[in-house]
Amino acid sequence: MSIFDRNGFDDLLSKWPGVTIVDQWDSHVAKVGGKVFAVLGNSDNWRLVVKCSEESFEILTSLEGIGQAPYFAKRKWISIADHSPLKREELEHYVRRSYDMVASGLTKKLRTELGIAIS
Numbered sequence: 001m002s003i004f005d006r007n008g009f010d011d012l013l014s015k016w017p018g019v020t021i022v023d024q025w026d027s028h029v030a031k032v033g034g035k036v037f038a039v040l041g042n043s044d045n046w047r048l049v050v051k052c053s054e055e056s057f058e059i060l061t062s063l064e065g066i067g068q069a070p071y072f073a074k075r076k077w078i079s080i081a082d083h084s085p086l087k088r089e090e091l092e093h094y095v096r097r098s099y100d101m102v103a104s105g106l107t108k109k110l111r112t113e114l115g116i117a118i119s
Contacts, residue, residue: 004046004082012092013038016099018114025071030099033110037102038095039069048080048091050098060094 006028013019018032023042030038039049049069052060057076060066065084069077078094080086086094103116111117 004040004048006040009038009040013095013099016096017116018103018111019099032099032103032116033106033114035102035106037098046082048082048095049077050080050094051077051101052094052097053101056094056097 009028009030010021013021013030016032020031020034022029022031025039026042028040028042029036030040037051041047041049049072054076057068057078060078060080061068063085065081066086067079068075069079080091080094103111106114106116
């Protein structure tokens with residue numbers, strides 16, 4: 001099972017506190033506290049979109065199969081193709097970092113309600 005298929009995406013992300021997964025924008029979208037942190041495109045050539053740090057953005061977008069995410073106007077969102085050189089563990093790391101970054105922007109009250117601990 002791959003993070004680039006719906007089952008792998010759902011299995012990984014549904015275990016995290018406060019996560020909801022919806023079909024939106026012709027994609028499979030993961031949200032925390034109502035805010036998007038990962039998007040899995042619905043197509044033959046899967047693409048995973050996540051938020052990342054400025055440093056990671058610069059490094060990752062220099063790799064084959066990874067670029068700035070279209071339709072996400074703010075920088076620091078990347079689109080990762082299924083043929084990128086990243087291993088499953090690396091993909092999971094970047095999805096988790098995206099979750100953490102987006103969750104950290106939620107109010108303390110909402111994070112508490114959702115059971116999210118931010119260090």
